[in-house]
Amino acid sequence: xxxxxxxxxxxxxxxxxxxxxxxxxxxxxxxxxxxxxxxxxxxxxxxxxxxxxxxxxxxxxxxxxxxxxxxxxxxxxxxxxxxxxxxxxxxxxxxxxxxx
Numbered sequence: 001x002x003x004x005x006x007x008x009x010x011x012x013x014x015x016x017x018x019x020x021x022x023x024x025x026x027x028x029x030x031x032x033x034x035x036x037x038x039x040x041x042x043x044x045x046x047x048x049x050x051x052x053x054x055x056x057x058x059x060x061x062x063x064x065x066x067x068x069x070x071x072x073x074x075x076x077x078x079x080x081x082x083x084x085x086x087x088x089x090x091x092x093x094x095x096x097x098x099x100x
Contacts, residue, residue, distance in 0.1 A: 002061055005031040014068060027067040029060055039063060039078070046087035052078040 001012050010032075016025040023044030030038040032053075037060045042049045054060060059077050066074025 002029065002057065002064065005029065014064060027064060029064070040083075041067060045084075047082075047084040049082070049084040049087055050080040051083045052080050054078065 005012065011028065011030050013026055013028040018025065021044065024042050025044060027039070027041040030040075032038055036053050036055050037057065038051065038053050039060055040049065040051045062077065063074045066072075
């Protein structure tokens with residue numbers, strides 16, 4: 001599936017479901033227009049959502065396989081940015097303003 005990413009099919013998601021653990025557990029890949037891979041994973045909650053980019057399809061494949069197998073060493077090949085704050089609810093949308 002990774003090798004087949006391209007125009008009109010630039011995104012793939014692998015999800016893990018666990019009835020005993022709440023939240024969203026997934027890893028996803030986006031092949032960007034500049035032929036780099038945007039890799040993200042989420043460990044249950046928005047605060048644990050991370051992103052990185054690479055040009056290496058091989059590194060992305062190792063990350064996907066490692067995540068699927070449940071190992072932790074697949075993360076070590078990348079510099080991850082926590083982007084969880086972009087998914088957190090914002091008090092600025094509340095007409096009453098932030099609570100005190």
